Amino acid sequence: MSFTVAVDGPAAAGKGTISRAVAAHFGFAHLDTGLLYRAVGARMLAGDKPIDAALALVPEDLDRPELRTAQVAQAASKVAVIAEVRAALVDFQRAFARRAGGAVLDGRDIGTVICPRAQVKLFVTASAEVRAKRRWQELVAAGSENTLAEVLEDVKARDARDMNRSEAPLKPAQDAVLIDTSVLNVEAAVATAIKAIEARR
Secondary structure, eight states, rough: OEEEEEEETTSSSHEEEEEEEEHHHHHHHHEEEEEHHHHHHHHHHHTTOHHHHHHHHHOOGGGGGGSSSSSHHHHHHHHOOOHHHHHHHHHHHHHHHTTTTTEEEEEIIIIIIITTOEEEEEEEEOOOOHHHHHHHOOOHHHOOOOOHHHHHHHHHHHHHHHHHOOOOOOOOTTOEEEEETTTTOOOHHHHHHHHHHHHOO
């Protein structure tokens, strides 16, 4: 029997960390849907047309090390506003959500568009300043020379694109449980998510 947990939220809010922890706790499969868009973005940067890249995507594309770079993140945000790209990736995501044994999907429009009937919907957020500092620390650890101000500008620009796009804008589902990681540490945020899921099982 399938059981779907939809986790949405802006970049660097902690939804990936929470999703992985929840999936491990319940033994559910996990899909970071942002990787699909990052993979398309990476192929676009390599010269492919975004729609062609989305249609030709293979699982191996999700394991490429460059998918976590800031350049690919920005490319992913740009291809995600293309309706044909989103349509090409919808079936993959919905099939994953229906798998037996339970599934956790995290992204931008899981609870609102991809899986509107998910048993549990979570919306993980944090202030732009908190998210930018987290992302900046990750980039510095990876050897990047980006300044915190530059990363904050990128985060705000990405938020604007994600929230204002005409196709599947980023917003909480009406029945989503809000988890604000500006004020919660990882353990408390994961505990909140687990409690919400246990209430629906």
